[in-house]
Amino acid sequence: MDVRSRRRRGVLVAVLVASLAAGGCSAADGTDEAGSAAGAADAGAAPPPARAGVPGEAGAPGPAGAGAPDLRVDQRSIIYTGTMLVRVDDVDKAARDAVAAVTAAGGFVGGDQRSSVDADARAELSLRVPAARFTGIVDELAKLGRQERREIRTEDVTEETVDLDARIATQRARVDSGRKLLARATTISDLVSLEGELAKREADLASLEAKKRRLADLTALSTITLTLLGRDVSTADESTDLGFMTGLRGGWKVFLSSMTLLLTVLGALLPWLVVLGVPLAALLVLLRRRRRRNPPAAPVGAPPPPPVGGPQPPQVSGPQPPQVSGPQPPVPATRSAP
Known part of the structure; x- marks a missing residue:
């Protein structure tokens, strides 16, 4: 019995060891398969979908190749610029509506020039709007009146942005190495030279970072230049036309401008005319009245003026002495007494 029991125990132990070994192998195989499946899932996972709202963006994912460039629009740096000309009935109201639409979209007004003359x-x-809302804002501004011109320009600055990032990283490493060398400087000459070199590297780094911020601002906020015109205002293209009506409109505008300028000058001079002109006119009237009451005195030795309406002096009538013609005898010279 002892021999048989020992054999049974040996067989059970062998079966148990074999089962444990088979379970370990299957577990390892399952782990490897799970790891390989996860790697395959990570490698074949589709890129995230493109952002919606960016003008001109396609929703298709990029190529699946590992070394292919990423052509998705949301991964590129694009500057959008728009120019619009809209003719409206009320320029001030349309300008207020445009500003309200841009502000509601998260943008702001970069410049505002208005002329309210009829x-x-x-x-x-000059409107700055988020790039994701660029197309929607342009369409909304076109509904303010009758759109006459629209021009949309784009500039892809992805390569410049990537180049700036690489240059900034390299320059930061140079600045860090310069600071380490400056910390280990032992002589004054080394200290001065290292300080100058470090200052130059830091200035270059600041310049690169400023360019990067400028590009980030241009790509994040698009610029729209909106021109609003009244119904009767002519554009630069219309002013080059020829004809009687064109000349009449131009002459009428010049006449109105001249009258406006004349009235402006008259309004500016009117207070001075009232303050200085009235006393001066009163002084001239008083001087004239005084001259009439006190005529100027006659000079000494002058004959008195003839009486007005009085008797006239008698006129002597009779033969007049004959007038001798010809050479006259010389008049003897008189000698003065000694």
């Missing part, structure tokens, strides 16, 4: 009512607005 003959030349216009407004020129």
Whole structure:
């Protein structure tokens, strides 16, 4: 019995060891398969979908090749610039609506120039809007009136942005190495030279970072130049036309401008005329009255003036002495007494 029991125990132990070994191998195989499956899933995972709202962006993912460039628009740096000309009935109201639309979209007004004169009512607005809302804002501004011109320009600065990032990283490493060398300087000459070199490297780094911030601002916020014109305001293209009506409109505008200028000058001079002109006129009237009451005195030795309406002096009538013609005898010279 002892021999048989020992054999049974040996067989059970062998079976148990074999089962444990088979379970370990299957577990290892399952782990490897799970790891390989996870790696395959990571390698074949599709890139995230493109952002919606960016003008001109396609929703298709990039190529699956590992070394292919990423052509998705949301991964590129693009500057959007727009120019619009819209003719409206009320320029001020349209300008307020444009500013309200841009502000509601998260943008702001970069410049605002307006002229409320009826003959030349216009407004020129420089609007900065988020790039994701660029197309929507342009369409909304076109509904303010009758759109006459629209021009959209794009500039891809992805390569410049990537180049700036690489140059900034390299320059930061140079600045760090310069600071380490400066910390280990032992002589004054080394200290002075290292300080100058470090200052130059830091200035270059600041310049590169400023360019990067400028590009980031241009790509994050697009610029829209909106020109609003009244119904009767002519554009630069219309002013080059020839004809009777064109000349009449131009002459009428010049006449209105001249009258406006004349009235402006008259309004500026009127207070001075009232303050200085009235006393001067009163002084001239008083001087004239005084001259009439006190005529100027006659000079000494002058004959008195003839009486007005009085008797006239008698006129002597009779033969007049004959007038001798010809050479006259010389008049003897008189000698003075000694």
